[in-house]
Amino acid sequence: MPTPNRRRPFRLYAVTAGVALALLAAWWFTGRNDDAAGAYRTAPVERGDVRVVISATGTLRATTTVDVGSQVSGQVLEVLADYNDEVTRGQAIARLDxxxxxxxxxxxxxxxxxxxxxxxxxxxxxxxxxxxxxxxxxxxxxxxxxxxxxxxxxxxxxxxxxxxxxxxxxxxxxxxxxxxxxxxxxxTVIRSPVDGVVLLRDIEPGQTVAASFQTPVLFQIAQDLAQMQIDLSVDEADVGQIREGLPVSFTVDAYPDRQFSGEVRQVRLAATATSNVITYPVVVQVQNADLSLLPGMTANAEIVVNRREGVLHVPNAALRYTPPGAATARPARMGRPPGGGAGRPAGQGGGRPGGNNRTLWVLEDGKPTAVSVEIGVSDGTTTEVSGVQEGQQVIVGQERPGE
CATH class of the missing domain: 1.10.287 (Helix Hairpins)
Structure with missing residues (x-):
């Protein structure tokens, strides 16, 4: 039977090994947590322009398009104008017998x-x-x-x-x-009522024109292609931000590398319902001095409803980030008590930022620090802020422990 003195070294070895394993585990998890806590993704506070735009599509057309018909019935004797012909007011473009x-x-x-x-x-x-x-x-x-x-x-x-x-x-x-x-x-002599360009000719010699009950459209004449307009369809959620005189930029598929400009001329009240979606027509005035834009082209337009120049802005991800376990932390610097809620919607708040307080997390000495800021307009990617300095690193996310 073993003696007590011979059992004592084994117990001592077992206790020593257990303590060593516990210290090793503590070192392992502490080191991993420190690495995880330090793996932050940051972005600098930048100074630049923030544009709030509303995107819409529409069709280009001449500002004034005249449908030319016949007031009498008869057989077409001759046609004196064709597609794309330039005509003047009073010029004969067709004759009936x-x-x-x-x-x-x-x-x-x-x-x-x-x-x-x-x-x-x-x-x-x-x-x-x-x-x-x-x-x-x-x-x-x-x-x-x-x-x-x-x-x-x-x-x-x-x-x-x-x-x-x-x-x-x-x-x-x-x-x-x-x-x-x-x-x-x-x-019997059909004349052009305006100066313009023939867009449509729906008449041939020998054709019989019947104008008894409804005047037929024989020609369609665009009065001035140097002045054109875009008829945009804008969603009801955005139409309240649009007003006359706002700048518009747009592109057409024919010139994908060229940017055109225009100006909102009218917001019409005639709403259209398509698949339970309400849209309003917005008319954009366009200068077409070089006649590169043609009637019927599809325009992909952006209406600039707000523009802030030379302001500080941060990625929107920085406004959404909160470190784990920091839900109750108070900002280190307070402009005013943090307000609840999201930032100002895009297009609203054309003045200076104010009244919308949010919390940003910045890195100071490698540790996240809460800073209260006031937000302004947002373009959907970045948001105008005040209360931070240009170049300051704000936290936009955190790496996972395995990354």
Missing amino acids: PAPFQTRLEQAEADLASARASVNEARAGVTNAEADYNRKRELVERQLIARSEADLARAARDQARARVVSAEASVRQRQAAVGNARLDVDY
């Missing part, structure tokens, strides 16, 4: 001549009736005939005068008919 309308004009002119002859005949009747009445009035005064005969002569005179008035009215009616027929003859 004028023969039927010329015939109606001649008939109306003949009716007018007949009406004028009727006027002359009525006036001759008035002269005769007045002479007859004057003779019979003298005979009545001399008591040579009955007064009734004089009354009948006066009535005949008045009827003759009425026939003159009726004949003159008929002349005016025939004159109007002649004018109408002459207008129809003039309307």
Whole structure:
């Protein structure tokens, strides 16, 4: 049976080994935690511009586009303008067959001549009736005939005068008919109402134009392609930030490396509902002096609703980061008591930052330190801040222990 003195060294060895393992484990986990705590991802506080923009797409079109039709029906005799032709106001661009309308004009002119002859005949009747009445009035005064005969002569005179008035009215009616027929003859020549460029020609020689119930569109003319506009569709959530005069930048697929500019001219009230999404039309005025932009192009536009120049800004990730276990930590420097809540929405707060307090974590001597800042506008990636210094490193994240 072993003696107590021989068991004592084994116990001593076991205790010593346990203490060593405990110290080794403590050193291991402490070192790992220190490494994890020190592996912060940072970004510098930078100075620059922060732009708040609203993105939208739309279609380019001429500021004024005129649909040209025909006021009379008939067969197209000749077409005098084609696609892309430049036309001037009053220029003939097509002709209809004028023969039927010329015939109606001649008939109306003949009716007018007949009406004028009727006027002359009525006036001759008035002269005769007045002479007859004057003779019979003298005979009545001399008591040579009955007064009734004089009354009948006066009535005949008045009827003759009425026939003159009726004949003159008929002349005016025939004159109007002649004018109408002459207008129809003039309307057989289709003329451009404006100076511009022909965008559409929907007419061919020999085609019959029927303008009885609805005026057909034969030509479409853009008045001035140097002045164009974009019809943007803006979501109802963003339309409240848009006002007239805001700058707009846009690109088109035809020139992907070129940036164009414009200006908001009008925010229209005619809302459109598409798949339960409400949008409002926003009209952007565009200068197209070199005529590089064409009607119908799709424009990818950005409306600059707010712009802050030369301000301090940090990545938005820095405003979302909080070190583990630091939920109750108070900022080291306080501009004012921290307000709850998120920063100012993009596009709101055109003045100086204020009223939106957030907490940033900066590295000081390798340790995270809370700093209270005031935030301003945000472009979705960076946010304007005050309360920190340019170049100061703010924490935007933390590496995992295995990284």
